[in-house]
Amino acid sequence: MTVLSLPPLDLDTGPTGDDDSPLRSVSTAVAVLDCFADEAELGATRVATRLGIAKSTACRMLAALATGGLLERTGSGRYRLGLRLFEYGQLAVDRLMLRDVALPAMGELRELLRETIQLGVVVGTDVLYVERAEAASMNVRFRSEHRRNPAHSSSAGRVLAAADPALVTAILERGLQRYTPFTVVDPLRYRQILASTREQGYATSREEFEPGWSSIAAPITLTRGGRPHPVAALSVVAPTSRILGPRKPAVVQGVRRAAARVSADLERARS
Amino acid sequence: MTVLSLPPLDLDTGPTGDDDSPLRSVSTAVAVLDCFADEAELGATRVATRLGIAKSTACRMLAALATGGLLERTGSGRYRLGLRLFEYGQLAVDRLMLRDVALPAMGELRELLRETIQLGVVVGTDVLYVERAEAASMNVRFRSEHRRNPAHSSSAGRVLAAADPALVTAILERGLQRYTPFTVVDPLRYRQILASTREQGYATSREEFEPGWSSIAAPITLTRGGRPHPVAALSVVAPTSRILGPRKPAVVQGVRRAAARVSADLERARS
DNA sequence: CAGTTGCGTTCCGCACATCGGAACGCGGCC
DNA sequence: GGCCGCGTTCCGATGTGCGGAACGCAACTG
Incomplete structure (x- = not known):
């Protein structure tokens, strides 16, 4: 079901950590968001393996992004993109x-x-x-x-x-x-x-x-x-x-x- | 940790305010994003004063969010919401x-x-x-x-x-x-x-x-x-x-x- | 034209927030 | 019932991000 014809959102040099920016946790948070470009719903384990980070880290990232409204919890404990992103996106285009x-x-x-x-x-x-x-x-x-x-x-x-x-x-x-x-x-x-x-x-x-x-x-x-x-x-x-x-x-x-x-x-x- | 002796500045109880979750930098990053709900373009100084954080912190946050594509730099060194947010937002609604x-x-x-x-x-x-x-x-x-x-x-x-x-x-x-x-x-x-x-x-x-x-x-x-x-x-x-x-x-x-x-x-x- | 002011950015040392591993609780599934 | 997978929580060590001050630059201003 994934869309194969398009290249990925951003060319990653690999899951083994490209750290060219400060604020590592913010970078990984953005990387977590990126995971949701491919799949609609993700859990902590899936995110952890995709990014090569510990499961606990992924869980905290997901929780932090969810309290910020950028992600939402689904019924089964997984997460998906939050509607606050829709608002921000509309604002970005409006402006x-x-x-x-x-x-x-x-x-x-x-x-x-x-x-x-x-x-x-x-x-x-x-x-x-x-x-x-x-x-x-x-x-x-x-x-x-x-x-x-x-x-x-x-x-x-x-x-x-x-x-x-x-x-x-x-x-x-x-x-x-x-x-x-x-x-x-x-x-x-x-x-x-x-x-x-x-x-x-x-x-x-x-x-x-x-x-x-x-x-x-x-x-x-x-x-x-x-x-x-x-x-x-x-x-x-x-x-x-x-x-x-x-x-x-x-x-x-x-x-x-x-x-x-x-x-x-x-x-x-x-x- | 912020200085406790100061009385809490009366921030509007709107989108900003609660930072009691783990992953403090992620929380502040989301708070930085929230600043852009009100104003189209913001610089580091403005963000720092609005959130009560150091100017250097705000600058790093802005830079990190910009490298992640959630913000974009304008010509004058300020920032605005990035179009990646539009993509994420559309995905959130699609799903x-x-x-x-x-x-x-x-x-x-x-x-x-x-x-x-x-x-x-x-x-x-x-x-x-x-x-x-x-x-x-x-x-x-x-x-x-x-x-x-x-x-x-x-x-x-x-x-x-x-x-x-x-x-x-x-x-x-x-x-x-x-x-x-x-x-x-x-x-x-x-x-x-x-x-x-x-x-x-x-x-x-x-x-x-x-x-x-x-x-x-x-x-x-x-x-x-x-x-x-x-x-x-x-x-x-x-x-x-x-x-x-x-x-x-x-x-x-x-x-x-x-x-x-x-x-x-x-x-x-x-x- | 120099002084000034404001901006965004960079540097640095200390403290504390954050990471990973292991343990826990819980739900489905043989 | 026992087993597995999941998401979550706890904990200590460490490395990372914080704040303050200094810097370069641009725009005003006298």
Whole structure:
């Protein structure tokens, strides 16, 4: 039942203790939280073996996180992620002043194209989608396995990497993992794609992450230091023929205009 | 250990305060996170003064939480909530197996009544709304100030407290704070309301939290130990005359049916 | 332009919080 | 009933995080 297609949240050098930070107990507490990214419910023994710590330590960590509200106890003495994390997460996104600004444009773009619109930001070397306007109806919330994907294989990741050399090196250092036969895994070709992305002002991904599905993305920018800097991406995702066929020019124009509008609104909201 | 001769600084009895658990550094780390519930960006000095800890401690806490991804550094050396919290929060809600199950019914109820529908769960003595279907359009996401409200003054909180004596005592112990002239603050009257809620199978709140706005809620139940037990509430919130006037019977019937349907779907999803 | 103030960060020694192992209580399961 | 697995608790030694002061830097300010 675990999701195999995505890389783990963070690349661990192994369970045998990488201690590059002070506050060891806080670090292990975060590591305990990370354990819950894979499994819904965990007990002390399981956590202890996964992290290579003593069972008593794991038990204390779980108890401390539970009293803090970051974890909750289930009936059987195990633990799961707590709803306080939901509140914090909503606050984190709210404070980007991005989702609220982008939602109207996303809704209109969805109506215009009748396709699914995603709002993505970079976290690490992945793209995290903080909002999605579904094509069919609003009543399908995207599931966790589609809430994040590697930056190198998505159009949103490309418009964001196109203007961020540090991100590009991080992505290349991590390696261009192949997900479909179409995934671009050659660094040189990847850089060429980024160059054309810079030039054209939008990016595409043709079935490079999930067979049959492609996407087109445009950057949402914010003027920092006099120069526009991408902070997020608006992307249209659909079966390949619906957006990379004859409709492609219309889709490109639509998503670019919507992203430009969001950028302007965002600029205005920062005051 | 803190100096005992000093009188305890009158910290607000809100999210901060109790540090009696083991793993003190983890507790303070959670307290540091709590600081960000109020303010979007904080620095080490501010955090230190708010928690009454040394500036160096606060700095280390912030750094540790940032390397864990729970916080992010802003340009000016301050910190804000990190997007990893968004991921964790989404996972926490996903694993309730509640939002996905409830969304179709919420959408239909919204279309039926043309009003805003909320899906709320209990956290502490508050009701936290994990999803909302807006009446006007989907493009208005509810803001943080309306994502949570005290259980005693909301209809959702009443249907959830009606079957949970422990929650009732917790609510009463906290005190029935007054928000509007209509807020029920008399414990006896509150218990009467809960009794009639139990009897009728739904609850109302007439402008008890925000002037002009009322709500009607019905419980979403899950059979535990042979008996249905409320785990969430579906509520309709609107200006008072639109739901507590002549339309009230229709609204009550609609929300009760929708909640019953979600309960059945939820029961089915647990397999 | 230097003085000042505030910030975040770093350093260091002492004290105490935290870790691991072993023991305990409890529930299912042969 | 005996056995196993689980989560929890207890305890002593130790290493880790605490507080205070010092540092570098940036933004104001006279």
